[in-house]
Every structure is written in structure tokens, then in C-alpha cells.
Amino acid sequence: MSNNAIPRDFVKNVLQNGVGRYVCQLKRITFRFCKSHGGSRHMRDFIENNLLEFTQKNPGVVCYLQPRRHRPPSVVAEFLNGRREVMLLSGKEVPEICKWVEHMRTRSGVQIVNMIQNNHTETPSTQGIWHPFMFRDSEMAATEFPSKKFSQIQVTGKTATDLVLEEQLKVSSSESSDSHIEGK
Known part of the structure; x- marks a missing residue:
């Protein structure tokens, strides 16, 4: 398929769906299948086991069943904007039909x-694409955590927990000395 076969359009700002609530854009869905042909077996299973649940969850969508002799199974979706899409589902199993x-x-x-x-632009970024692990040590990818090497601060050799405990001791000792001085 050439690039010219795909329609092109400019990026536009699109208004939010509905005013204050979501409005489902699918208004009608038609399930076409053959009652006897083996290619429609999964579609018939979907209709028997999953369609009732779909209709209960989506009361605003009208569902039609259209048996057609010796034709492959398909789904026809009609939207509020007037567009109509047909999708052939021959060879698709029930979970895949549910997804479509x-x-x-x-x-x-x-x-x-x-x-x-x-x-x-031909060169979108002169700096390259940034990601959160760009300047991280690649050794971290194969390390099991907690690791003594990566949990210690490189300058002092103490862990972050040790530093927090030391700060807490300093604060508590200064508070006790301040209260001791105020008591005299």
C-alpha cells in the first residue's frame, strides 16, 4: 500500500465529547453471520455467550442480527456522524471479536x-530523544535490588537511612539541649 492511498488531513483542535458527559458515538451495530457455515462458528458463539452482556452494558447502542446464507461473518458499525464501517471477522475467535x-x-x-x-523539519531534534534512563548507569539494569553498591552515597559511604537517622539524632539532641537551657 502506498502512502498516497491513506487520506491526509491537518491536525485540528477537537472539541470535547458531549457537554458535561460522555456520549457514545456508536449508534448501531449489525452482526452478519451464516447459521450453518463453519466460518461463522465463532460469531455464533459470540452472539450466544457475549452479546447479551454487551447490550446490557451499552443500552444506547442498537444491536441487529442479520443471518446471511453462505457469507463470511462481519460487523457493520454506524456512527452518529453518519459514517459506516464494515469489518470482516472470518477466522477471528470469540475474544478477538469481543476486542473488535x-x-x-x-x-x-x-x-x-x-x-x-x-x-x-528534516531534523526534529538536534539533542536526540530524551528518556528517563538516558544518563543512568547501564549496570543498574542487571542488578538485583536492594544493592549495597547503589544504596550507598558515593562520597561518605553511608546509606540514606544512616544519614536520616543522624539528622534525626542531631535535631532531637538540639531540642533537648534547648529545653534544658530554657529550664535553668
């Missing part, structure tokens, strides 16, 4: 396009 139905339910119905920006 959920995918259709959560879609906005907007056509999938290759997003392009108004600005373009």
Missing part, C-alpha cells in the same frame, strides 16, 4: 487519516 466490537464502541466514527502538521 469494543474497538468499534469506543471509536468516534471519524475517518482514520494520516495527520500532518503545518510545520515541518
